[in-house]
Amino acid sequence: MLIRNAEINFDQGVDVRITGERISAIESSLLPLPEEEVIDANGGALLPGLNDHHVHLYAFAAAQASVSCGPPQVRDAEALRERLRAAAATLSDGAWLRGIAYHESVAGEIDRDWLDAAVPNHPVRVQHRSGRLWILNSSALKTIGAEYDLSAPLERVDGRATGRLYDSDAWLRTRTSATRPALHQVSRLFASYGITGLTDTSHQNGPAEFSAFAEARSRGELLQALRVMGDARLDAVTDVAGVTRGEHKFHLHDHELPEFDALCADIRRSHSASRAVAFHSVTRTDLVFALAALREVGSIKGDRIEHGAVVPPELLNDICELGLTVATQPHFISERGDAYLRDVAAEDQPWLYRLRAFIDAGVPLAAGSDVPYGDANPWASMQAAVSRRSESGVVMAQNESLTPEQALALFLSPLDAPGAAPRKIIVGAIADLCLLTTPWRDARIDLSTVRVQRTWAAGRSIWKM
Incomplete structure (x- = not known):
């Protein structure tokens, strides 16, 4: 397949050839091969496929009804x-x-x-x-x-x-009904946004859920590559094609925290299985407890904080020292900001869903939708990261806002290394791609208006506008 007149790296016009699952050539001009499919990008930005680093797939599928x-x-x-x-x-x-x-x-x-x-x-x-x-x-x-x-x-x-x-x-x-909802509809919705990779962060996932995801992937119901977080039962699970084991997820609630020594033992057990851990953290208390446990046990590469809803400076320092990753939801400022201004303690409001502070401190930062509890559209989330504006128009902690390019990068890191360097369109890379209807200079004006005209996962078309 040959994609002509595409824009990569935000301003470089090229032709891109895909052979099998990979990008095989990038040149200023490529001649079509005999019987090769040719797609005219019309100057649209060609980007790596997006990764949503925090979803709840079956809950999202059930939410459609x-x-x-x-x-x-x-x-x-x-x-x-x-x-x-x-x-x-x-x-x-x-x-x-x-x-x-x-x-x-x-x-x-x-x-x-x-x-x-x-x-x-x-x-x-x-x-x-x-x-x-x-x-x-x-x-x-x-x-x-x-x-x-x-x-x-x-x-x-x-x-x-x-x-x-x-x-x-x-x-x-x-x-109630034990039947798992089909993933066909939500998978295609993700594809329409240019998403080619997902991390399911549901803390109750075990071997049965992992197998169900693998079966959905093998029969073509699930189009995206999937990383699966879950409980300790996943420590012994083996990766399969397109579905990999993720972190041990701990779902903390500050009113009912687990016994500290037992939590530390659970972390050690997963670490010994070469498995990082992830902590649901939406309050200051949740975060203090999680950081204390990781300080007691010791952190490993890949340990992460989910949401990081309230991160004051002293806890940001602890996150840095422990070498943790943060996967957050910028769009919660636009979706819930007015409620936060009403309900969250005034002293915590400057530290809500921080972004630039993490980047400036060198903390690996990625983003996810948290569907069905947040909007699935990553482009709306990116624009929220840029504007930091609530639904009523209040700008919240503008010093935490990102550039459009930084906001895009939140969704471009690998599934197994959220917050790492954004993936690039280079020869030899897996052809997970999304093609926008406009060049980047137009898209960046308001990311919430971005439209995706084509999406490919490992060289296979999974969305066409």
Whole structure:
């Protein structure tokens, strides 16, 4: 395949030949070979395929059939009631209604009674935007047999279940459908953004999930290369074509932290299996605890912090000293910034989702969408890294903003080395590529408007506009 009139390195016009899975030639002008497919890039920027370094694939796939229950789609209680009732009206008798992305700014701390008043005749479960909380109505509690089951991990007040279920996804899956959703739709959505690599960071992933991902990849349902984080059970898993074992993920919550010595033992066990660790860190307390454990055990190359939502200067120094990588979400400033300004302590607001400070300190920095808890569009995330602007227009910690080129680089590092040097289009490289509709000088003006006309993974077309 020959791609003509493409732009690489932001300003260099070239022709690029792909042979099999690799780039075989780059010249100012190449003649087509007999029967070779020729694609005219029309001056569009040809970039390495993007890598999204933080996703939750099966949750994202399930979200496609769910009702959005939070901002920006839903902003008040009446709008939520109307949306839930409209969705319920389309369902067959007894069918589940699944909501996602709820935030208490919409209708406060809702519970089973609130949901019963909105939708009394269908089992309903609504997930909080954080991913940590499900709220079930009475019909749902009855359907899963949890109303009077005192062993069920439900919140109860005076012995009565409120319908609120914290940090119990695995338990809930055993009571509802165990069928994994297909990945076809979300994989093609990623491809439309130019994404050729993903890291699934779900902390509960084990051998069964790893095998399911490998099967989806082998049958062509999953188009991207995938790195799979998960729990200690993955220590013994062997990589397969297109699916590799990732870090041991620890999902910390500052109100319920694990026993420190046990955590240190778990880190040592994974390190001894030549496996780095990753810590979910969205509060100052989470981060302090994770850094203390790594200081006690000792860090290895590849240990990383997920989100790094609040990183004050003294903790940034510790991250540097431990040689850690950070995988963050720049778009949370645009998507959630106004809520952060309202809810996050004033002393922590300057340290929210920092970017430039990490780069200036030499900390390897990468980005991921955190879908379904954030927008899947990496170009919107890049623009958020440049503008640092909330939905209402407030600029937050402008000193943390990046150039368009630095923002792009957050998605160009290898899956197994997030934050390392951006991959380049060079002869011999795997042909993971995305072709934009415009040259880079136009794309960089507003990255959120970027459109991808073609995407190739290992030389194979996986998206065409």
